Amino acid sequence: MEISAVSVSATDLRRAVAFYELLGFTFPPVEDGEQHVETAPGRGAQLMIDSVEMLTELLGEAPRPGTGSAFAVRCADPAEVDAVAARVATAGHTVLMEPWDAPWGQRYATVADPDGYAVDLYAPSSPTD
Template sequence: MVTPVLDAVAVTAKDIERAMAFYTVLGFDFEGGFLSDDHVEPVRRPGEPRLMIDSAALMEKLTGEAPRAPNHSAFALLCDTPAEVDGMAKAVEEAGFSVLVQPWDAFWGQRYATVSDPDGYRVDLFAPL
């Protein structure tokens, strides 16, 4: 049996420009990525899955129901250092977005924080202690 490969993580956005601003704070680069009115993807670095952001209107048209953000983390970003977790959480907050869980030293040996994009999708930030 062939093992599938994780190729993409998808979220939806009521305001794609605002979503792009949030993910730019987290280090995603949209310059040179795929950009349209209903679907955007930042530049994909070698070996990483794609981040796909679809408009909420497009997803509602395709699925017949309005998208809802999950009530748990949808994906996590590995940072190089605990200080990078702290810095990214601070940058998210300073840019006017939500930090749901401030950085803390988790008992499993990681610096951990949870931020939320404008539509409520949660993104964990973590680094080994």
């Protein structure tokens, strides 16, 4: 078995898509009234974004971001971790943990999407990891 998709909820699909595109994801254009959008298959696990309204109807309660990371995105190298975190900050989003060199051998940062989901950014500190 393997994880094939990760899902988050969004109060505004277009705003969420714009945020995740800063991280390097690609989505089709969001149409008016759309309740669900996802990345194209083929590059690892898909990212799916569902509207809060749709999930509330399906689940019977509003979705809530957890207190831990929803998922992690592997960057090509430590410089990309820094660059993505900087793009997120420049676009006005929250960087929860500035890039740092973690003792487990990774450059690491955590950012928050517009609805509060934490996303870890990481890359091996050395090219052999």
